[in-house]
Amino acid sequence: MLDRKEAQERAAAFLAGQSRSWPSSNVRIIPEYCFVEGGRFIAPYDRIEFLDHGDEYSRLAGNLPICVDLATGACAFITWAEADDFMERDLL
Numbered sequence: 001m002l003d004r005k006e007a008q009e010r011a012a013a014f015l016a017g018q019s020r021s022w023p024s025s026n027v028r029i030i031p032e033y034c035f036v037e038g039g040r041f042i043a044p045y046d047r048i049e050f051l052d053h054g055d056e057y058s059r060l061a062g063n064l065p066i067c068v069d070l071a072t073g074a075c076a077f078i079t080w081a082e083a084d085d086f087m088e089r090d091l092l
Helices: 004-019 048-053 080-088
Strands: 027-029 035-037 040-043 045-047 066-069 075-077
Touching: 004 027, 004 040, 004 066, 004 075, 027 048, 045 048
Parallel strands: none
Antiparallel strands: 027 045, 035 040, 040 066, 066 075
């Protein structure tokens, strides 16, 4: 079973790998918005220009957080249905 630190490291590595092909790969996990739900670590992220400098024009929209299975360490993006559920419950 992964702890939060290990899960966050896996999420960050997954994000780094996935974002290499994006127009802007300058992204980072937002640790203060991460949470655990149903055996998964959920990790929102955004562009560094927004996170560090408040540049609203750099803020991502429509990006799905990463989930890390705490039992296996497997990483993926959450689904839109999961995002809607988390937003309805004020988790995202």
